Amino acid sequence: MSTSSGTPRRADALRNRRLALDAATALLAEPGTPLTVETIARRAGLGAATVVRTFGGKDALLDAAVSGLLAPVVQRARDLLAGTESGRALDLFLPELVAFQSAHHSAGDQLGGLNMPTTTALRGDLARVMEEMVEGAQRNGAVRTDVDPAVATSLIGRTALAIARARPPSQQLVDAYLTVLLQGLRPPA
Amino acid sequence: MSTSSGTPRRADALRNRRLALDAATALLAEPGTPLTVETIARRAGLGAATVVRTFGGKDALLDAAVSGLLAPVVQRARDLLAGTESGRALDLFLPELVAFQSAHHSAGDQLGGLNMPTTTALRGDLARVMEEMVEGAQRNGAVRTDVDPAVATSLIGRTALAIARARPPSQQLVDAYLTVLLQGLRPPA
DNA sequence: GACTAAGTGGAACAGTCATTCCAGTAGAGT
DNA sequence: ACTCTACTGGAATGACTGTTCCACTTAGTC
Numbered sequence: 001m002s003t004s005s006g007t008p009r010r011a012d013a014l015r016n017r018r019l020a021l022d023a024a025t026a027l028l029a030e031p032g033t034p035l036t037v038e039t040i041a042r043r044a045g046l047g048a049a050t051v052v053r054t055f056g057g058k059d060a061l062l063d064a065a066v067s068g069l070l071a072p073v074v075q076r077a078r079d080l081l082a083g084t085e086s087g088r089a090l091d092l093f094l095p096e097l098v099a100f101q102s103a104h105h106s107a108g109d110q111l112g113g114l115n116m117p118t119t120t121a122l123r124g125d126l127a128r129v130m131e132e133m134v135e136g137a138q139r140n141g142a143v144r145t146d147v148d149p150a151v152a153t154s155l156i157g158r159t160a161l162a163i164a165r166a167r168p169p170s171q172q173l174v175d176a177y178l179t180v181l182l183q184g185l186r187p188p189a
Numbered sequence: 190m191s192t193s194s195g196t197p198r199r200a201d202a203l204r205n206r207r208l209a210l211d212a213a214t215a216l217l218a219e220p221g222t223p224l225t226v227e228t229i230a231r232r233a234g235l236g237a238a239t240v241v242r243t244f245g246g247k248d249a250l251l252d253a254a255v256s257g258l259l260a261p262v263v264q265r266a267r268d269l270l271a272g273t274e275s276g277r278a279l280d281l282f283l284p285e286l287v288a289f290q291s292a293h294h295s296a297g298d299q300l301g302g303l304n305m306p307t308t309t310a311l312r313g314d315l316a317r318v319m320e321e322m323v324e325g326a327q328r329n330g331a332v333r334t335d336v337d338p339a340v341a342t343s344l345i346g347r348t349a350l351a352i353a354r355a356r357p358p359s360q361q362l363v364d365a366y367l368t369v370l371l372q373g374l375r376p377p378a
Numbered sequence: 379g380a381c382t383a384a385g386t387g388g389a390a391c392a393g394t395c396a397t398t399c400c401a402g403t404a405g406a407g408t
Numbered sequence: 409a410c411t412c413t414a415c416t417g418g419a420a421t422g423a424c425t426g427t428t429c430c431a432c433t434t435a436g437t438c
Contacts, residue, residue, distance in 0.1 A: 008384080008385075009383095009384065009385095009436095010383095010384055010385065010434090010435055010436075011435070011436090012384095012385075012386095012434080012435065013384075013385060013386090013435090016385085016386085034424095034425095036424085036425065036426085037425075037426060037427085038424095038425080038426095041387090046386085046387080047386060047387035047388070048387075048388090048425095048426085048427090049386070049387050049388080049389095049427080049428075049429090050385080050386055050387065052426070052427060052428090053385085053386085053427090053428090054385095057426080057427080058425095058426060058427090146368070147365045147368070147369070148361065148365075151359070151361050151362055151365045152365065152369075154355065154359075154362055155352070155362060155365050155366055155369065158348075158351040158352060158354070158355060159347075159348040159351050159352065159366075161351065162347040162348050162350065162351035163344070163347060163348065165347070166343065166347060170340070170343075172337065172340050173340055173343055173344060176336045176337075176340045176341065176344050177344055177348075179335070179336070179373070180336070180341075180344065180370065180373035180374055181369065181373055182373070183372065183373040183375075183377060184368070184369035184370055184371070184372040184373025184374075185369055185373075186372075188372060189378050197414080197415080198406095198414070198415095199404090199405055199406080199413095199414055199415065200405075200406090201404080201405065201414095201415075201416090202405090202414075202415060202416090205415090205416085223394095223395095225394085225395065225396085226395075226396060226397085227394095227395080227396095230417090235416085235417080236416060236417030236418070237396085237397090237417075237418090238397080238398075238399090238416070238417050238418080238419095239415080239416055239417065241396070241397060241398090242397090242398090242415085242416090243415095246396080246397080247395095247396060247397090379438105380437105380438090381436105381437085381438085382435105382436090382437090383434105383435095383436095383437105384433105384434090384435080384436095385432105385433080385434080385435085386430105386431105386432080386433070386434090387429105387430100387431105387432095387433100388429105388430100388431100388432105389428105389429085389430095390427105390428085390429075390430100391426105391427080391428070391429090392425100392426090392427080392428095393424105393425085393426090393427100394423105394424085394425085395422100395423090395424085396421105396422095396423090397420105397421080397422085397423100398419105398420085398421070398422095399417105399418105399419085399420075399421090400416105400417100400418100400419095400420100401416105401417105401418100402415105402416085402417095402418105403414105403415080403416070403417100404413100404414090404415080404416090405412105405413095405414080405415085406411100406412090406413095406414095407410105407411095407412090408409100408410085408411090408412105
């Protein structure tokens with residue numbers, strides 16, 4: 001049974017857990033590197049066995065790393081939703097979402113096909129908050145009402161990720177995307 | 190040296206080449222299946238060695254399969270560009286592009302990271318044609334002029350692929366995407 | 379300063395996959 | 409029909425990767 005995925009009891013093990021997590025997080029921003037257990041372990045200065053054992057598997061490690069990146073984004077979305085006029089929350093959040101995905105777009109690549117419970121839950125949370133943003137904007141007349149909020153959220157999330165994945169990163173492309181998307185979401189004249 | 194990638198001389202080998210190509214093409218539309226040489230070979234009723242040897246490698250086989258799908262799309266874009274009023278060509282082509290990518294979206298997944306010379310060339314051709322569509326639409330006042338045609342083409346290509354990748358496929362999402370994209374591309378009021 | 383259990387990591391293992399080998403098969407020309 | 413060789417495909421190979429093993433190390437406690 002060994003340690004499986006429970007929090008380690010010893011201080012050095014806790015430190016190694018942090019090192020592995022930081023290394024994985026750093027590699028999520030480097031699309032060139034293979035993102036294997038071996039690579040993560042070498043970056044963290046640990047053995048591959050330690051990295052795997054501490055988290056109970058590579059998937060769980062990536063789940064933790066991606067979640068650590070995603071959680072502040074969800075929180076930021078919640079803050080904007082609560083503290084901003086409804087029509088404006090989307091305008092403010094979308095550029096931040098694209099910028100975040102640009103900085104960590106390998107994280108997005110990992111989202112699909114893997115079993116990552118925490119990350120999946122966070123994505124659900126983010127989708128729900130964005131749906132509320134869209135609904136609020138629709139009530140304010142800032143967004144067209146002929147698209148379902150859930151569909152609009154899916155549309156935004158998928159396209160934003162695709163734009164962020166562009167390599168080399170292009171600010172021109174991001175700007176054009178935001179311009180076109182925000183105009184396209186406005187109610188038709 | 191064997192046969193490498195040259196066209197086979199014998200009739201049965203030619204038939205097997207076609208079988209392998211058809212099997213690979215069919216699997217490109219089935220995201221569930223692994224798309225391994227073994228899978229392609231079994232689908233084609235051949236041995237894995239034959240499939241690999243006939244094309245000189247898995248990459249070359251996928252290059253041929255994807256190119257076979259992409260070439261008609263490029264031709265269709267050329268026809269629309271030549272035979273349609275400039276402002277309308279984009280409106281007609283975009284739904285077809287999304288529909289094509291939806292039907293064969295595994296092909297899009299294969300486009301990245303592999304060495305596929307023919308496919309890469311075709312993508313370049315398609316980008317060039319779409320840029321001309323955008324330029325024509327801009328001259329006609331149908332598309333906003335504050336986005337570079339090359340940037341707009343990259344924007345369209347990336348987002349269309351992302352929408353087509355949605356699973357399960359959602360016509361609602363496709364419709365919303367086309368609505369938002371086309372309105373967003375129009376000159377601002 | 380020991381003692382003990384938690385923790386480590388190099389090595390072995392297991393699974394997947396593309397590619398190559400080679401003994402056997404079967405077209406194609408005569 | 410016969411032969412020659414292009415071609416086939418099951419098996420072996422090699423590369424890669426995540427996981428497990430186990431002899432060894434070390435943090436935490438008395």
